Amino acid sequence: MTSVTPPSASRLSRILSAVFLALAGLNLPGHAATSPARAPNIVILLADDLGRGDLGYAGSDIKTPNLDAFVSTGVKLDRFYACPVCSPTRAGLLTGRWPIRHGIMRTVIPPWSNHGLPLEERTLPEALADAGYARRGIFGKWHLGHSKRAFLPPQRGFTHFYGHYNGALDYFTHLREGEVDWHRNDETVKEEGYATDLLAREAVRFVEESPADQPFFLYVPFNAPHSPYQAKPDDLARYPQRQGNRRTYAAMVDSMDQAIGQVLNAIAKRADADNTFILFFSDNGGHLPVASNGLLRDGKFSVYEGGICVAAAVRWPAGGLKGGRVCAEPMGYIDVMPTALRLAKTESTPAQPVLDGIDVLDIMRGEKATPERPWFSFIAPQAREDAAVNVGPWKLVLSGTSLLTPSSGSVTKVELFNLIDDPRETNDLAAQHPAHVARLRQHLVEFARLQKTGVAAYAEGRSGFKAPTDWIIKD
Numbered sequence: 001m002t003s004v005t006p007p008s009a010s011r012l013s014r015i016l017s018a019v020f021l022a023l024a025g026l027n028l029p030g031h032a033a034t035s036p037a038r039a040p041n042i043v044i045l046l047a048d049d050l051g052r053g054d055l056g057y058a059g060s061d062i063k064t065p066n067l068d069a070f071v072s073t074g075v076k077l078d079r080f081y082a083c084p085v086c087s088p089t090r091a092g093l094l095t096g097r098w099p100i101r102h103g104i105m106r107t108v109i110p111p112w113s114n115h116g117l118p119l120e121e122r123t124l125p126e127a128l129a130d131a132g133y134a135r136r137g138i139f140g141k142w143h144l145g146h147s148k149r150a151f152l153p154p155q156r157g158f159t160h161f162y163g164h165y166n167g168a169l170d171y172f173t174h175l176r177e178g179e180v181d182w183h184r185n186d187e188t189v190k191e192e193g194y195a196t197d198l199l200a201r202e203a204v205r206f207v208e209e210s211p212a213d214q215p216f217f218l219y220v221p222f223n224a225p226h227s228p229y230q231a232k233p234d235d236l237a238r239y240p241q242r243q244g245n246r247r248t249y250a251a252m253v254d255s256m257d258q259a260i261g262q263v264l265n266a267i268a269k270r271a272d273a274d275n276t277f278i279l280f281f282s283d284n285g286g287h288l289p290v291a292s293n294g295l296l297r298d299g300k301f302s303v304y305e306g307g308i309c310v311a312a313a314v315r316w317p318a319g320g321l322k323g324g325r326v327c328a329e330p331m332g333y334i335d336v337m338p339t340a341l342r343l344a345k346t347e348s349t350p351a352q353p354v355l356d357g358i359d360v361l362d363i364m365r366g367e368k369a370t371p372e373r374p375w376f377s378f379i380a381p382q383a384r385e386d387a388a389v390n391v392g393p394w395k396l397v398l399s400g401t402s403l404l405t406p407s408s409g410s411v412t413k414v415e416l417f418n419l420i421d422d423p424r425e426t427n428d429l430a431a432q433h434p435a436h437v438a439r440l441r442q443h444l445v446e447f448a449r450l451q452k453t454g455v456a457a458y459a460e461g462r463s464g465f466k467a468p469t470d471w472i473i474k475d
Contacts, residue, residue, distance in 0.1 A: 039131065039344050040316060041210075041276040043218045043267065044093070044336065045260055048086060048141065048167070048226040051286025052311045053294035054253055060292065062250045063238065066261030067313075070280065072324045074315030075364055077281070081332030084300060084307040084379040084386075086167060086283040087143050087455070089333050090221065094123045094144070094156075096337030096355040098376065100404075100447065103454015107381040109145055111166050111177050112465035115455045116145015117156070122352050124337045125157030125217060131344035133217045135159055135210050139203040140221035143167050149473050154185050158219075161185050162202040164195075165471060169223065171195045171230040177467035188470040194232055196224045196252070200259035207266040215344070220263060221283070225252035229290070249290045274317040277343055279336065281312035297425045303377040303388035303397060304425055319343075320365050329370040330390070331360045339364075374443040378404070381458040389443045393420040394433075396440035404448035416440075 056064040057071050083089040087108040088099035094117070099105040102118055109115060117123075125136040137160035138153050145151035146165035153161040164174065164181040171194055174182035182189055191198070203220050210216040231251035239250040260280070267276050285307040286292060288299040293306035300307055314321050334357030341347050342359045362368045377388040385403045389396050395417045402409035416430040416437055430437050468474075 038272075038275065039133075039215045040319065041215050041218070041267075041272060042128070042133075042340050042343055043263075043276060043278040044220070045263065045278065045280040046090075046093075046140070046219070046221040047256060047280070047282040047311070048221070048223050049284065049287050049291065049300055050225060050253065050256075050282035050311055051291030051293050051299070052282070052296060052306070052309065053292035054250075054286060055311060058294060058311070061239075061241065062253050064253065064257040066257045066264060067280065070260075070264060070278070070315060071313045073322060074278070074313050074324070075321050076324075076326045077312035077314060077331065077364070078326055078328045079330040080281055080310055080312030081308050081330065081375060081377075082282065082284050082310045083333070084284055084302055084377060085381070086141075086226075089283040090142075090144055091117055092334040092357070093336050094125075095121050095353070096124075096334055096341075096357040097121070097353060098334060098356045098447075098450060100376075100378065100450050101353075101356075101452055103452040104144070105378050105454075106385075107379065107455055107458045108167060109143060109455055110458055110462070111146075111467060112461040113145075113455055114147040114461075116147060116151030118452075119150055120353075123157045124340055125159075125219075127157075127337070127341060127346065128217045128344055129157055131341075131346040133215050133344065135206070135214070135216040136219075137161070137203070137206045137217070138219045138221070139163055139199045139206065140219075141167055141223045142221075146471070146473060148475055149186070152186070152473060160206055163199060163221075164223070165473075167223065168227060169195070170228060171223070176471070177465070179467040179469060179471050181467075181471040183471070188472055190470075194255070196222060196255045196259050199223075200262045203263050204266040207263065207270070212271050218263075222256050222259070224256040224259075225249050225291075227287070231255065245290045275319075277314070277316040277319065277321070277340075279312075279314045281333075282310040284308065285310055295424055301379060301381070303379060303386045305419070305423065308377050308388075314364055319361070325366060327364055327366060329360075329363050330375065331363060331370060332357075332375065335360045374440075374447070376444070376447050383457070387444055389440050389447070390419065391440060391443065393418050394436050394440060395419050395425070396430075396437060396444070397425075398441075398444070403444070404451050 054060045056068045088105045091099040091104040138158045140163045166176045169176040229245045229248040231248045235251035235255050239247045285299045296306035298304040298306040338357045338359045375390040387398045387403045397415040399413040400411040415428045417425045
């Protein structure tokens with residue numbers, strides 16, 4: 001008699017998770033769609049430095065059954081834009097405004113920076129509080145300022161915070177700059193565990209403890225798969241075909257998918273599962289050469305498509321976002337807040353800062369096209385600057401210095417691409433279409449007028465910096 005080896009407990013759990021998620025998107029007997037008459041729960045799952053091509057559904061060898069199931073039962077967002085690096089994306093996501101208005105577009109907020117998301121900015125959790133969302137949790141990486149308490153999540157509209165202020169912390173020791181950067185609300189906590197697992201545990205608890213009769217807001221900005229490249233042995237063992245950091249990165253993506261599966265399973269068990277709007281995307285493109293952004297050009301730190309057009313998907317069965325469709329209309333991170341305000345059945349008022357993003361719910365549903373508008377990208381971590389603007393099929397890319405100060409700027413490279421004909425940005429048409437170049441450059445001139453002083457060059461202020469003990473922020 002032939003002996004059959006049963007699957008390991010972890011493998012069996014992953015198989016059942018994928019099957020469960022696939023079933024969760026169906027309206028089976030006993031699992032009828034919840035009426036969207038009540039405002040939905042709003043969940044945002046944010047990956048950090050995830051390559052667009054590094055998911056199972058994209059053909060990768062990295063195992064992501066939970067995200068694969070999520071995409072197959074929801075709507076894949078094929079032209080979803082973020083910034084080239086993470087702090088700007090997070091600033092725009094939580095305000096609906098271009099991060100250049102916050103002084104947070106040129107680079108990330110490093111540990112030694114005194115800058116933070118300006119206190120006059122109205123954040124998404126603050127807006128949702130006004131709309132009746134009593135529970136508003138963030139579990140993961142903040143990265144929007146930490147030099148004073150007023151910048152921290154509990155002071156910016158969140159009722160629950162668990163995670164870290166800075167990026168690039170150690171996944172096992174939770175250290176950044178030699179001090180523990182791991183917190184629950186306003187208190188530093190010291191506990192063992194792999195960061196991705198701990199964030200999933202807390203997010204699941206938040207979901208399970210949220211009342212069934214009230215909508216909640218859950219924001220899970222994972223640090224994975226951002227460096228340092230650190231993974232658990234069991235996850236590494238699944239990728240013997242890879243070497244070095246590429247192997248570790250694959251294990252980290254796999255671990256993040258497992259964590260996402262835990263959160264999605266907790267949501268699926270709720271009576272209001274179908275009335276939960278869940279958006280997943282990456283804060284920027286994957287970091288080459290460790291990650292893959294598929295066929296798109298370049299990656300993190302770049303304004304080419306590989307740096308800004310990221311993996312993304314959405315699901316809300318009660319609201320018509322289901323069925324495995326693909327939405328190819330352009331949209332992005334600044335559109336999250338205005339869309340969430342519509343979901344919450346509220347809106348901005350004239351007394352509040354103008355939103356640069358738009359409500360894209362009907363676009364996600366396939367009921368309308370994205371209106372033509374300029375879409376801006378910019379990065380300047382050191383002296384060199386790169387800027388881009390898309391309008392319709394045309395994309396202008398500039399490189400040089402002081403690009404947003406036209407009177408004194410120096411442009412060293414001008415490129416023009418037709419993204420419809422050439423999504424890989426291989427055919428520079430600047431010489432053939434000077435009128436398009438001039439028109440798009442004028443958009444960048446107008447964009448420059450929004451610029452506020454803020455984050456300096458990344459390394460500025462690093463020399464001699466000493467982190468506060470256990471990253472305790474006292475004032």
